[in-house]
Amino acid sequence: MAAGYDVIVIGGGAGGLVVTAGAAQLGLKTALVEKGDRLGGDCLHYGCVPSKTLIHSAKVASLLRRAPEFGLDGQDTPVDFARVTAHVRDVIAQIQKHDDPERFRGYGAEVFFGPARFVSPHEVEVSGQRLAGRKFVLATGSRPLVPPVEGLEAAGYLTNETVFGLGRLPPSLLVMGGGPIGLELAQALARLGARVTGLDFSPPAIVAARAFAAEPGFAERTRFVAANVYDAPAALAEHDRFDRVFVS
Ligand SMILES: Cc1cc2nc3c(=O)[nH]c(=O)nc-3n(C[C@H](O)[C@H](O)[C@H](O)COP(=O)(O)OP(=O)(O)OC[C@H]3O[C@@H](n4cnc5c(N)ncnc54)[C@H](O)[C@@H]3O)c2cc1C
Numbered sequence: 001m002a003a004g005y006d007v008i009v010i011g012g013g014a015g016g017l018v019v020t021a022g023a024a025q026l027g028l029k030t031a032l033v034e035k036g037d038r039l040g041g042d043c044l045h046y047g048c049v050p051s052k053t054l055i056h057s058a059k060v061a062s063l064l065r066r067a068p069e070f071g072l073d074g075q076d077t078p079v080d081f082a083r084v085t086a087h088v089r090d091v092i093a094q095i096q097k098h099d100d101p102e103r104f105r106g107y108g109a110e111v112f113f114g115p116a117r118f119v120s121p122h123e124v125e126v127s128g129q130r131l132a133g134r135k136f137v138l139a140t141g142s143r144p145l146v147p148p149v150e151g152l153e154a155a156g157y158l159t160n161e162t163v164f165g166l167g168r169l170p171p172s173l174l175v176m177g178g179g180p181i182g183l184e185l186a187q188a189l190a191r192l193g194a195r196v197t198g199l200d201f202s203p204p205a206i207v208a209a210r211a212f213a214a215e216p217g218f219a220e221r222t223r224f225v226a227a228n229v230y231d232a233p234a235a236l237a238e239h240d241r242f243d244r245v246f247v248s
Contacts, residue, residue, distance in 0.1 A: 005031045008124060008133035010116045016139035017099060024109035031133065032104055035115035035128050039099040042141055044092060044162070050164035055184055057084045058191035065084045066216060079192045081169035090162055107210020146247050147176070149232050157245045169194055170244040174236070176229045178205025182248030187212045190221045195241065198224045199232060 007023045009016045011032030023028040032039075043049060067074035073128050101111040114127030123132045126180070143158035146152070159179060171194060175186040178200030186209070190196040209224040227235035 005110075005131060007031070007131045007135050007137060008116075008131055008141060009137040010101075010124065011041065011137075011139035011141055012036070012039035012111075013139060013141050014043045015141075016041070016137065017104070019137050019139065020109050021107055022132075024104065024107040030109040031112060031131055032109050033112045033114070033116040033124065033131070037113055038096065039104075039111075040092075040096060044099060046160045046164065049092055049095055050088045051130065051160070051181070051184055051188075053088045054084065054164065054188045055139050057087060058188035061193075062191040062215070063133060069216070079169065080134075081192060082167055084165065084192065085166060094168055128160045144247060145237070147229050148177070149230060151233060152245065152247075153203075155245060157247045159170065159247050161244055166244075169215065170242075172197065172241070172243050173197070174232075174240075174242040174245045175231060175248060176200075176225075177248040178202065178209060179248060182246070183208050183212070185246060185248065186222065190218060196222045197240070198222070199227060199229055200224075201226055202227045215233060 002189045006028040007019075008031045009020045009023070010033050012032055016032060017039060018035070020030055020032040039043075061079050064075040094227065104111055112129070112131070116124040116126050119125045119130065122134070123130050124136075125131075144161060146159070162199075163185065168194055169189065173189055173194050173196050175196060176183045177196045178186075178198050182198065183202065183205065186196045186198050198205075200206070200209075206224065206226055209222075213219055213222050213224065225235055
């Protein structure tokens with residue numbers, strides 16, 4: 001016999017957690033199902049938190065180098081990238097405490113781990129258990145879109161799910177896509193010492209890339225190619241070689 005809930009929330013990311021906390025505290029019998037082994041979703045593990053932490057470290061590194069511009073002693077030492085990424089992991093671990101399943105159980109919700117699969121219009125199966133619900137909230141998030149660019153699969157690429165786990169700063173990086181995610185990563189890794197080439201064809205991306213390239217010392221480390229990412233093999237000169245490619 002399936003356990004019955006007023007609401008079953010599928011996905012323990014930012015969206016699912018807010019709905020779970022609200023529904024349970026309003027007194028609805030609520031179940032939260034997360035397919036991974038921890039709550040927090042993209043924002044905590046592969047998005048806002050690691051990216052903003054990396055950006056902050058990169059900004060501090062840049063300001064240390066530029067300290068004389070502000071009447072202070074500067075420090076132009078190379079960045080120990082492994083320490084920066086360890087710091088990113090520490091920040092995630094600190095925030096993970098707020099996304100502890102016990103917190104949501106404390107609000108009255110039941111929390112299940114395992115992928116949810118619909119087995120009828122009102123039932124899902126999670127790790128061999130059936131849960132019945134009156135209403136369902138699908139908060140299953142998104143995945144990085146990898147464009148079908150010739151040679152990309154063979155060359156290998158990073159996405160937001162892998163880039164924050166890098167143990168070593170790539171000496172050179174191609175960033176495909178100049179939206180907020182591509183631009184913020186390009187800026188952060190360039191400030192930390194990588195040579196970065198950005199690729200995008202949209203005017204806002206070009207304007208933003210030019211704005212951050214105006215930072216002292218930046219122009220030598222960054223370059224922006226205005227072209228469609230699908231034309232990457234043709235848009236990049238034959239002699240262009242990159243240690244890593246980031247798809248954003
Ligand atoms: C690099 C980067 C930087 C970002 N920076 C910011 C920022 O600064 N500010 C900001 O507001 N936003 C930012 N975002 C966007 C933000 O991360 C997302 O908007 C947010 O994570 C979306 O939350 P969500 O709950 O919809 O999905 P997600 O966080 O993706 O959560 C979905 C959850 O559903 C689970 N799931 C999927 N399928 C199933 C299933 N069948 N059964 C059970 N569980 C399942 C997944 O495991 C996951 O935990 C950034 C994103 C990226 C990638």
